[in-house]
Amino acid sequence: MMRKIDVFYNKLNLFLDSIESQLDAYYEGNEGLIEGTELKSTSFANFSSDLQSFREFLSDLEERLEFLSEFSQIEDFAESFSRFLGVFQDFPINSNKTILFWIKIVKKLLEVLETDGVDPEQEINLEMFNLVDLDEEVVKHNFMYFDEINFEKSILIFSLNESYLDEFLVNIHSAHIDLLFAWLKLFDLHTMNDSQFVIMEVDLEINRKLLLSILKLQILLSGKEIKALEKYNTKPHIPVMKYFDHNRKYNQFESIINVLNEYNNQTFLLDKYLKLYHVVESFMYKHKVCVLQAQKGSVPFYIGDFQSLYDKFSSNESAAIKDFFDEVFKEIYDGTTTIRDVLHSDWNSLAGLNPEMMPKIDFLFSSLGLKPNYKYDKIGVNFDGGMFSVLVYKIRNNIVHNKDSEVHFESTNLPEAAKFLLENYFIPVLEKVIFHLIINYNNLVWYSDNKMFLYDE
Numbered sequence: 001m002m003r004k005i006d007v008f009y010n011k012l013n014l015f016l017d018s019i020e021s022q023l024d025a026y027y028e029g030n031e032g033l034i035e036g037t038e039l040k041s042t043s044f045a046n047f048s049s050d051l052q053s054f055r056e057f058l059s060d061l062e063e064r065l066e067f068l069s070e071f072s073q074i075e076d077f078a079e080s081f082s083r084f085l086g087v088f089q090d091f092p093i094n095s096n097k098t099i100l101f102w103i104k105i106v107k108k109l110l111e112v113l114e115t116d117g118v119d120p121e122q123e124i125n126l127e128m129f130n131l132v133d134l135d136e137e138v139v140k141h142n143f144m145y146f147d148e149i150n151f152e153k154s155i156l157i158f159s160l161n162e163s164y165l166d167e168f169l170v171n172i173h174s175a176h177i178d179l180l181f182a183w184l185k186l187f188d189l190h191t192m193n194d195s196q197f198v199i200m201e202v203d204l205e206i207n208r209k210l211l212l213s214i215l216k217l218q219i220l221l222s223g224k225e226i227k228a229l230e231k232y233n234t235k236p237h238i239p240v241m242k243y244f245d246h247n248r249k250y251n252q253f254e255s256i257i258n259v260l261n262e263y264n265n266q267t268f269l270l271d272k273y274l275k276l277y278h279v280v281e282s283f284m285y286k287h288k289v290c291v292l293q294a295q296k297g298s299v300p301f302y303i304g305d306f307q308s309l310y311d312k313f314s315s316n317e318s319a320a321i322k323d324f325f326d327e328v329f330k331e332i333y334d335g336t337t338t339i340r341d342v343l344h345s346d347w348n349s350l351a352g353l354n355p356e357m358m359p360k361i362d363f364l365f366s367s368l369g370l371k372p373n374y375k376y377d378k379i380g381v382n383f384d385g386g387m388f389s390v391l392v393y394k395i396r397n398n399i400v401h402n403k404d405s406e407v408h409f410e411s412t413n414l415p416e417a418a419k420f421l422l423e424n425y426f427i428p429v430l431e432k433v434i435f436h437l438i439i440n441y442n443n444l445v446w447y448s449d450n451k452m453f454l455y456d457e
Contacts, residue, residue: 005120015189
């Protein structure tokens, strides 16, 4: 148990003790250097004086059992320390960032105290809480879980990011005052790193991976996001032949128009890719019907025709997407060049965007279980509809499937090479292909008739 007034000042006093001790040791080791110039000697003397004056000011407040209410003195001290560090950059305690962080927490605490009031000699039990360095950013921004029934089950996750802190403190109210005292009790003003920390009831010997999983689940249970998802806000890539023929019946693409509307409303990278794949999937079926329609002409369609068509899709989607892109790659894209050549050129241009990414692409494809010929350079040489379809289908599966036996793409932990390929290749080229096939009449995905004859009249 500790008095709240002691909790309030304890860590600040310990920090000032450290500075005072280091000042003495630093002077002993550098006396000649310090006294050798007027700038250094004056700076050292001024800061030593400011430190003693500030300590006397705090001691007087503590003796009178008063919380710090006027911040000009501590802000002046923080500025004095900053000037000192500007001259003595090798001083062992070389950052006042944590002092400024401490000030922000205290200002919020005093704002709450002013509203509700608190006895400075009131004791508070915070022994159940510990501070753990998480070594990584577990949640975007800071996070608080406050348990009104079991206070000891409350959790506070924070980093030294000032913008996170400002945003977070807005949501701190009088009900959370004891958690603020726990923060002051455990916050180490010597902390310099930018990782996140957690204050909670936890054994310091707990397995770190277990702790991280518990925290992530608690965050999700609270309805918060662990990390921001990868976003893609680039407008669709417009095909070269982009003008609509008003004599064509574009209304046959109404269902695909709705999917593309959903696509434009999506902002997250993996979701956008899946929407494009849904269009490709629709085109795969549409293409087979178009082929069947062309073969039959005016001859009636039979149930068996459709049965064999859909049996093929249900049994081997990878074969169906290959058949589709084999035909798509023959399509003329800009009047002279095939879609295959355009997509091939776009693939080879990736190396110019970021040469360091190419080995990472090779490693990614290997980790996905693709054959050795699926390397960046080899694909550039042997590029065809089959290879392209394998990559498109594989990426789709690694987003949709979540099996222990294969890599699962997650937006919060997406491999760097996968993000690069989606943003710079697969999404742009699929946009080009899809809009080209919709805008420009072709035999691949355009129905030649809106009727199907199922029997002879």
